[in-house]
Amino acid sequence: MFSHPIAIIGAGLAGAATAWQLARRGHDVVILERSAPANEWGSSHGSARILRYTYPDPFYTELMVRARRGWDELEDLRGERLITPTGSLDFGATREPAALAAVLAEAGIPHELLTATEASARWAGFAFDGPVLWHESAGVIDAEETVKTMVALAVAAGAELRQEWSAARVLNHGEDYLVESESGDTVVASQVVVAAGGWLPALLGGLGLPQEVLDAFPKLEVRQEQALHFPYRDPEAAWPTFINKRPDIQVYGLPGGRDAGFRGQKVAEYNGGRVIGSALHHDRIVDPARRDRLVAYVADALPGLVPEPYAETTCLFTNAPADEFIIDRVEGVTILSPCSGHGAKFAPLLGDLTARLVTGEDSGVARFRPLATLAGA
Numbered sequence: 001m002f003s004h005p006i007a008i009i010g011a012g013l014a015g016a017a018t019a020w021q022l023a024r025r026g027h028d029v030v031i032l033e034r035s036a037p038a039n040e041w042g043s044s045h046g047s048a049r050i051l052r053y054t055y056p057d058p059f060y061t062e063l064m065v066r067a068r069r070g071w072d073e074l075e076d077l078r079g080e081r082l083i084t085p086t087g088s089l090d091f092g093a094t095r096e097p098a099a100l101a102a103v104l105a106e107a108g109i110p111h112e113l114l115t116a117t118e119a120s121a122r123w124a125g126f127a128f129d130g131p132v133l134w135h136e137s138a139g140v141i142d143a144e145e146t147v148k149t150m151v152a153l154a155v156a157a158g159a160e161l162r163q164e165w166s167a168a169r170v171l172n173h174g175e176d177y178l179v180e181s182e183s184g185d186t187v188v189a190s191q192v193v194v195a196a197g198g199w200l201p202a203l204l205g206g207l208g209l210p211q212e213v214l215d216a217f218p219k220l221e222v223r224q225e226q227a228l229h230f231p232y233r234d235p236e237a238a239w240p241t242f243i244n245k246r247p248d249i250q251v252y253g254l255p256g257g258r259d260a261g262f263r264g265q266k267v268a269e270y271n272g273g274r275v276i277g278s279a280l281h282h283d284r285i286v287d288p289a290r291r292d293r294l295v296a297y298v299a300d301a302l303p304g305l306v307p308e309p310y311a312e313t314t315c316l317f318t319n320a321p322a323d324e325f326i327i328d329r330v331e332g333v334t335i336l337s338p339c340s341g342h343g344a345k346f347a348p349l350l351g352d353l354t355a356r357l358v359t360g361e362d363s364g365v366a367r368f369r370p371l372a373t374l375a376g377a
Contacts, residue, residue, distance in 0.1 A: 002190035005030045005160070006358060007179050009167045009203075011037040012044035013143060013344055014336050015195030016150035017351025018358075023157035025355060030187055031151065031159060032179065034166040034199070038147035041282060043197045043316045047257040048266050049141040049344040050241045052088045053109045054100045054133065059367075061107045063346060070348025078149045086255060087240040088138030089123065095245035097133035104135060111135040125237060125304020138241055140254050141344055150351070162187075167196070169206035170333060177208075177332060191358050195336040198222045198279030198316035210374075213330050218370055220337065221319040224276045226286045227268035228294055228309035229260035230302070237304060239265055249297055260311040267302070269294055270341065271317065284314045317341045325350070327368040329357050338368075 006022055008015050011033035023029045038044050051071075055061045075082050090097050097113060104111045112134045114122075119132035155161055166182040170192050179187045196203050201220050209217075232239065241254040249269060256266040272290055276282060291312070299307035318339035320326055325338035327350065334357055338350045353363040366372065 002027065004028070004176050004188050004190040006191045006193065007032055007177070007187050007189035008193045008195060009179070010195035010197060010199070011147065011151055011161070012042050012195065012197050013147055013347040014197070014338055014350055014354070015193070016147045016154065017347045018193055018195060018336065018354045019154035019159050019351075020150040020157070021351040021355035022358065023154040023159040025359070027359070029154060029159035030189070031154065031161045032165045032167050032181075032187065033161065033163050036163050037151045037161070038144040041279065043318065043339065044143050044147050044344070045315070046144055046259045046313070047142045048254050048259050049143045050088070050138070050252065050254050051083055051141050051345040052138040052241065052243075053104060053107070053135060054088065054090050054243070055103060056096065056099055058103050058106060061103050061109070063349065065107060067346045067349035070352065074146070074149060074348050077153060082142050082146050082149065083139045084142075084255070084257070085136075085139045086238075087134060087136040089119070089126070089240050089242040090133040091119070091128055091130060091242070092244045092246040093130060094247060094250070095243060097131045101133050109135055109137060123240070125233070125239065125302060126242070127301050127303055134240075140241060140257060142257065143344055146347060150347075167203065170208050172208055191332045191334065193334045193336055193354065193358060197337075197339065198282065198318045200278075200318065200335070200337055202278040202280050207333055209330055209333065213371055213374055216371060216374060218320050218324075218326060222276055222278050223271060223273040223317045223319065224282055224314050225268060225271075225273035225317050226290060226312065226314045227266050228291065229256045229264040229266050229311040230298055230305040230307065230309055231264045233304055233306055235263065239304075244301060249293070251294070251297055251301070253302070256311075259313070264310060265302070265305055267294060267298060267305075269297075271319070273314070273317065279316055282314070282316060286312050286314060325368045326370065327354055327357060327363055327365065328371045330371055330374070334358050
């Protein structure tokens with residue numbers, strides 16, 4: 001056991017998962033959250049995130065198989081469902097449904113590869129123009145309730161949650177670390193886990209990391225994304241999640257759930273938002289030109305939706321090169337950035353991988369450790 005608590009900066013999906021996994025192992029944990037868990041200024045708010053198995057890289061599909069076991073356990077512990085089964089569609093020339101189907105086949109994931117005509121007969125709300133991949137094991141994650149569940153489990157296991165605690169810097173403190181807040185409060189910690197999401201770029205320089213680490217750290221890009229909710233023409237129709245990639249636009253959609261009164265589909269352009277540098281510049285203003293672009297897409301590709309949004313929101317995407325995750329450790333500071341718009345579905349597993357790294361084990365995923373070859377990592 002460590003002499004001081006393990007401090008976790010950030011109580012989004014990644015931070016909450018890590019807190020739960022460490023606390024259940026018997027470690028003393030303090031969660032430092034600048035607002036409240038799953039708050040609307042971060043990347044883990046709301047009731048609608050996609051869970052899917054479709055990746056062109058088999059590595060991530062296999063990782064999802066492992067992550068699903070964690071979801072099953074988390075739902076059992078909660079006693080209520082966190083994932084709503086919907087199934088998912090992948091289509092569009094640059095989505096390459098046949099290649100995705102081959103990956104699912106290798107992983108033993110049930111799926112169907114359909115013609116546009118076959119798919120249109122089953123999902124009349126879409127305008128398909130080529131092959132369509134369907135896999136029924138996909139669904140929609142309630143991100144907000146997932147965060148609250150993991151935080152509650154961590155607290156029940158002995159963790160402390162400090163809200164309205166904005167971390168500003170991490171300083172060496174003998175063999176430990178001193179975490180300072182923007183208001184001057186301090187926490188002495190034996191280890192620090194930084195799961196700050198879109199706030200990470202602004203915080204990175206204050207973590208006391210060697211210059212060679214800062215120089216080698218993957219360049220992060222924070223975007224202010226926006227999603228619109230469109231009403232169903234047929235309120236009784238069952239809508240799946242979907243990803244449609246074509247040369248002119250890349251779009252994803254999912255049932256909007258509680259976020260928009262359960263009466264419409266949440267639709268967003270992947271990486272279609274403006275680059276803002278860090279969450280410090282998140283103004284939550286929906287860009288009119290980008291709104292019009294998405295409305296035009298819905299009118300063209302989703303005839304089952306009324307192309308008039310009734311709700312809209314913004315959120316943060318923190319992108320790393322090649323959309324990879326970062327789960328790496330430099331001495332006693334572990335940086336956790338499993339983002340790039342696709343990290344939510346792996347949350348329980350990511351907490352486990354990070355807990356292993358924090359406690360001196362190998363996380364088992366070398367590709368998430370871009371700094372491991374540097375001194376002290």
